[in-house]
Amino acid sequence: MDITLDSAVVERRIIPDLDATAQRSLRRAKIVCTLGPATATDERTRSLVETGMDIARLNFSHGDHTDHEANYRRVRAAADSTGRAVGILADLQGPKIRLGRFTDGATVWAAVEHQSTTVPALTHTPRTHGGVISFAARDIGERLGATALVAFTQSGDTVRRLARLHTPLPLLAFTPVPQVRNELALTWGTETFLVDPVESTDEMIRQVDTALLRLGRYLRGDLVVIVAGSPPHTVGSTNLIHVHRVGEDDFTSAQPYPGTNRRRLDTEELQR
CATH class of the missing domain: 3.40.1380.20 (Pyruvate kinase, C-terminal domain)
Structure with missing residues (x-):
C-alpha cells in the first residue's frame, strides 16, 4: 500500500528556542535517530526533538506503513511546536544479493571502488x-x-x-x-x-x-x-x-x- 506524507502547513514563523539553539551551534554534525516502538509516543518524540535530533530515520524494513505514518506525524508536530527543523529519512529496503565471499575487507573495498563513479572533491573549483x-x-x-x-x-x-x-x-x-x-x-x-x-x-x-x-x-x-x-x-x-x-x-x-x-x-x- 502506498501512502503520501504531506508536511503540515506552518501558519506561523518561528525563531528557534534561544538556549537550545546556542547549544546546537557548537556542532556541525547532524544527529540521526531511528524511530521505533520505544519512541512511539508524542512525549518521547518531542523529547528527541528538544534534545537535538536533526533527522528522524524511519526503517521500512520493519513495521508497516501505518506505523511509519504515525511516527512521521509525531515528528512533524514536535518540530512545528518547538520551532526546530527536523528532516525525515525514509530508509527503504532494497534487494539483498550475495555475489560471493571475500577473504578480507580490503577486497570488498577494492571491488566497490573499481565500479564507483568519480566524485569531485569538496575543494573543487566551481564553474556554475x-x-x-x-x-x-x-x-x-x-x-x-x-x-x-x-x-x-x-x-x-x-x-x-x-x-x-x-x-x-x-x-x-x-x-x-x-x-x-x-x-x-x-x-x-x-x-x-x-x-x-x-x-x-x-x-x-x-x-x-x-x-x-x-x-x-x-x-x-x-x-x-x-x-x-x-x-x-x-x-x-x-x-x-x-x-x-x-x-x-x-x-x-x-x-x-x-x-x-x-x-x-x-x-x-x-x-x-
Missing part, C-alpha cells in the same frame, strides 16, 4: 553561476573575518553549495519554505530559520538583523556576508553578495562604510 557566487562569498567572509555566512534560499541549493565548502564560519540559512527548511536539516554545519516571504533585499537584511540579535550570539556591528537572489522568492536567482554589519542601516546604500572600504558587492562588480 551559483557555485561561483557561493565560492566568492565564502572567500570574502573568511578574508574579512566575518562572524557568519547567511544565505537566503527558495530551494536549498545555495546553502548546499556553501556547506560543501566546509567553511569554519557558521552557516545560517533563511527560507520561507517549510519543506526546504526541513530538508536542510541534513546539510552539514547549517542552522536554519523559517521566515516570511519578502519583496526586497532590504527586507531580507532586516530579517537577518532580527534573527541574529534574538539569538544572543551576535552583537550590533558584527560583520556577516549575505548571499541572496534578486528579485527575492525566485528559484535559481542567486546573484547578490552583501557585506553587512548587524544592526546597521546599510541596506540600500552603495557607499563605503565610514572609515572602511566595505560596501555592497553585486555580480557585476565581482566579474570586473
